[in-house]
C-alpha cells in the first residue's frame with residue numbers, strides 16, 4: 394500500500410525526527426511504499442495568498458481565497474507545490490500527519506499545508522448541494538476510501554489530557570483535526586498515536602514508544618476507524634445539519650458526532 398507522511402518538525406534530531414525515521418523504516422519493511430512531505434525541509438510556504446493562483450479569475454476581480462482556489466484548481470492554474478501535494482494525496486492509501494502539539498493544535502506550517510492543499514473542488518465544495526444532500530463531505534468526498542492517522546507528541550502529561558484534565562480531553566483537542574480536516578474530505582480516521590510528557594523520554598521509554606508505534610503501524614490498514622457519523626446517512630437534518638432528535642437524545646458537544654454503539 395502507499396503511505397504518505399506529512400511531517401512538521403524543524404529539527405531532524407528531535408524526538409519527532411527519530412519517530413518519523415522509525416515509521417518510514419517500519420512501513421517499508423512491511424512492503425509499503427512511503428513518501429514523506431517534510432514541510433520544514435521543503436521550506437513549505439504556509440500562508441495562503443494570491444501567489445497560489447498562477448492565473449487569476451478574469452476581469453481583474455480582487456483575490457478571493459475560495460473563488461480563486463476553485464478557479465486555479467479547475468483550470469490547472471494552481472502553483473506547482475500545491476498540485477504536487479494533491480497528487481501525493483491521490484496516490485496515498487493512508488496518510489499520517491505527524492507533529493508536536495503546539496498551542497493545542499498543529500504547527501502553523503502544517504496548518505498552512507492544509508489550507509493551501511485542500512483546494513476548493515478538491516477537498517471542499519465537492520458534490521451536490523441541495524435539500525437532500527449537503528455536498529460530499531463528512532464521510533464522503535475526494536479522499537473517501539483512504540485512511541488517516543495523527544502521530545502527535547505533547548509536553549503535557551497523559552493525565553493533563555484525561556477526561557477531567559486541565560488541558561481538556563485529547564479527543565476534544567484533536568476533534569477539529571480529526572473531524573474537520575480529515576473526516577470532512579472523506580478519510581476514515583484512525584485513533585491517534587500519542588506520545589505524552591516528552592521531557593520524560595529516556596532510552597527505555599523510547600524503546601517502549603518505538604515498539605508501540607511499530608505495532609500501530611503494523612495495523613494501519615486493519616485498525617477500526619473512529620465511528621464519526623456520516624453527514625448524508627440520515628443522522629442529520631438537512632439543511633440545518635443538526636443531529637436528529639432521536640440520535641443520542643440530549644447529548645451535545647463533540648462526542649455526539651461519534652456513534653458510541655458502532
Ligand SMILES: Cc1cc2nc3c(=O)[nH]c(=O)nc-3n(C[C@H](O)[C@H](O)[C@H](O)COP(=O)(O)OP(=O)(O)OC[C@H]3O[C@@H](n4cnc5c(N)ncnc54)[C@H](O)[C@@H]3O)c2cc1C
Nearest residue numbers: 407408409411493494495496497546547548549591594599
Ligand atoms: C511553540 C510551542 C507550543 C507548545 N504547545 C504545547 C501545547 O499546547 N501542549 C503541550 O502539551 N505541549 C506543548 N508544547 C510542547 C511540545 O509539544 C513538545 O515540546 C514536543 O511534543 C516534543 O517533541 P519534540 O520532537 O520536539 O521532542 P524533543 O524535544 O526533540 O525530545 C523530547 C525528549 O526526547 C528525547 N529524545 C529525542 N530523540 C530521542 C531518541 N531517539 N531516543 C531517546 N530519547 C530521545 C530528547 O532527549 C528529549 O528529552 C509546545 C512547544 C512549543 C515549542
